[in-house]
Structures are given as C-alpha cells and as structure tokens.
Amino acid sequence: MTPRTPLDIILLPLPQRTSEAGLDFAAHMMSVHEEVRKKIALQTEVYAQRANLRKRDKQFKVGDQVLIQLRSERFPPGSYNKLHARRAGPFTVLKKLGPNAYVIDLPPTYAISLVFNIEDLTAFNGQNTFHPLWTTNPCSLYSLSIRWYPYCVRPSVCLYS
DSSP states (O other), X not given: OOOOSGGGTSOOOOOOOOOHHHHHHHHHHHHHHHHHHHHHHHHHHHHHHHHTSSOOOOOOOTTOEEEEEOOGGGSOTTSOOTTSXXXXXXXXXXXXXXXXXXXXXXXXXXXXXXXXXXXXXXXXXXXXXXXXXXXXXXXXXXXXXXXXXXXXXXXXXXXXX
C-alpha cells in the first residue's frame, strides 16, 4: 500500500488486548500491596506505643524550682572540664518562652545564657539544705553529683581560691 496523504501514514490505534491471567496477577499484586500497607501502619503504631511508654510530659510553671544540666557547649572554650558538676541548682523558673524553652534565674557568676531547653531541666524535689552563699559561689560548679557534695566545704574556705 502506498500512502497518498499524510493521514495515511498515521497508525490507527490497536484495540486494547487484555489477558485474564495478567488482570488476575495485577489484582493479586494490588491486594498484596494493600495488606503490606496495613501491616506497616500497624507496626508503626506498636512501635510508637512502645517508644512513648517512658515518655514524660515535662512542663514547668513560673516560680518552680528546677535543676539545670550543665553542658560544655554553654561555657566559653577552655573553661569547662570533666570535673564540672553535671547539674546545678535549684534555680527558679522566671519565664516560659514556649513549650520547651524557659528562662531560669541564674546567679551572674555562671556567665552563661539564662534560656534553657526543657531537656536540660529537671524538677527539684527536695529541700535546699545548703547555705545561700553557696549557690553564688563559683566553686559550687565543682560539685560531684546531683546532691552537691561541694569541694568548698564552707563559703569562707575554698580549695580553688
């Protein structure tokens, strides 16, 4: 056949040919995919439940007493060493900046930012049995643990003076 016009060159669409076996396989694969999606969603829910079992919602109010976690990133380079206290306090919450940021009332001897993330705060449960001058003494940064057994036995006698 010799084409006489440009329309004669265009191929006509072929009728759609479907295979029953191909359609059955496609339907089977769609059902398998749907089943896998459901199982993934179920496992994600189970994982989230297990992960959130020990999660605690920490919220503090203005005036609450908290302990702060001291990290090396908060201090100027060279001023933080491994003998620093891990935590210090108790200190008072001055302001809530958002769901996870708080302004803490720190003494000026700490020379660090007053804004703390909620991950660096712990509720203070107990009584402050130490002398009020000890919270402003820079040697209180060298305490050994959360119970504050400071090297500075008395405010007047300091091993680091």
